[in-house]
Amino acid sequence: MWMDLHTHTTCSDGQYTPEELVIRAGKLGIRALAITDHDAVSGTERGRIAAKVFPELEVFSGIEMSAKENPQLHILGYGIDGNHPDLQVYIEKNKRLRLGRRERMLAFLQEKGVPLTLEEVMAANDGRSSGRPHFAKAMLKKGIVSSVEEAFDRYLATPEYLQRVERPKPTAVESIQIIRKAGGVAVLAHPAKLKLEPSAFLELLSVLCEAGLQGIEAYYSTHSRKEMAWYCEIAKQYGLFCTCGSDFHGEIIKPEIALGTGKNGSLLLPEELKRELLQNFKHALSNRSNRV
Ligand code: AMP
Ligand code: ZN
Ligand code: FE
Ligand code: FE
Numbered sequence: 001m002w003m004d005l006h007t008h009t010t011c012s013d014g015q016y017t018p019e020e021l022v023i024r025a026g027k028l029g030i031r032a033l034a035i036t037d038h039d040a041v042s043g044t045e046r047g048r049i050a051a052k053v054f055p056e057l058e059v060f061s062g063i064e065m066s067a068k069e070n071p072q073l074h075i076l077g078y079g080i081d082g083n084h085p086d087l088q089v090y091i092e093k094n095k096r097l098r099l100g101r102r103e104r105m106l107a108f109l110q111e112k113g114v115p116l117t118l119e120e121v122m123a124a125n126d127g128r129s130s131g132r133p134h135f136a137k138a139m140l141k142k143g144i145v146s147s148v149e150e151a152f153d154r155y156l157a158t159p160e161y162l163q164r165v166e167r168p169k170p171t172a173v174e175s176i177q178i179i180r181k182a183g184g185v186a187v188l189a190h191p192a193k194l195k196l197e198p199s200a201f202l203e204l205l206s207v208l209c210e211a212g213l214q215g216i217e218a219y220y221s222t223h224s225r226k227e228m229a230w231y232c233e234i235a236k237q238y239g240l241f242c243t244c245g246s247d248f249h250g251e252i253i254k255p256e257i258a259l260g261t262g263k264n265g266s267l268l269l270p271e272e273l274k275r276e277l278l279q280n281f282k283h284a285l286s287n288r289s290n291r292v
Pocket of ligand 1: 013038066130131132133148149152153157249
């Protein structure tokens with residue numbers, strides 16, 4: 001019984017359409033899949049329709065929101081009402097801000113000696129272009145870098161890029177509030193990516209819990225077993241549930257991350273544990289209306 005509660009599709013910066021992702025998940029025998037596109041919820045419904053041919057596969061609605069405090073501070077929202085007005089405002093605003101960032105990105109790259117055009121970015125990404133991975137893929141196609149990771153390390157995630165080019169983002173507390181208002185459950189994504197000392201991490205976690213955080217992605221592709229155990233222990237202390245997600249984007253964008261199983265099988269967890277994680281996740285989802 002596999003689960004994967006963190007995946008991306010072409011509705012944001014993933015390689016596969018929601019339909020393609022669901023077919024892959026179904027064929028792998030995944031029983032619980034959440035589509036968590038960046039600032040977008042449009043993939044869930046498409047995924048659910050595609051999942052009808054896999055009666056054992058349940059598709060959960062999701063979203064991933066980036067917060068301004070730290071480039072890796074991301075909040076996952078599950079079971080949200082995609083039509084909630086506050087969520088719609090958030091999604092539209094972020095779509096605009098991402099589109100607005102494109103020109104700044106092209107100018108920044110030009111300045112760094114990378115003569116990329118919007119047409120090239122579009123052409124490399126089936127007509128889609130607003131996410132940073134789309135730019136990275138175009139650079140890869142043009143031979144400017146030899147991997148998506150290199151594009152981020154050299155250009156798209158440097159301190160200078162983050163300071164001068166990045167789009168404005170909400171705070172994590174605001175993201176949690178939007179998710180809760182839209183009837184969803186808020187989960188802290190990939191906590192180890194924050195690279196915080198334990199004391200700073202716990203301080204942040206207290207603030208997020210105060211705002212309505214309910215879960216933590218303890219089981220993440222790049223977490224070590226030790227990190228997984230530590231986050232589970234912390235989750236217990238803070239009354240949070242744990243989730244398991246790969247952050248699958250497709251082989252071109254994140255070649256080392258496999259759907260359902262993570263990095264080198266890092267998410268191949270004991271059957272009972274996955275069952276328990278899924279049960280706790282579903283419990284949080286079914287209780288959410290009384291908790292908002
Ligand atoms: P955006 O929301 O358009 O700024 O793009 C964010 C996405 O870029 C993340 O979810 C990742 O998929 C990818 N990303 C961010 N930082 C890195 C990095 N250092 N290396 C590889 N991919 C990254
Ligand atoms: Zn992404
Ligand atoms: Fe993320
Ligand atoms: Fe993600």
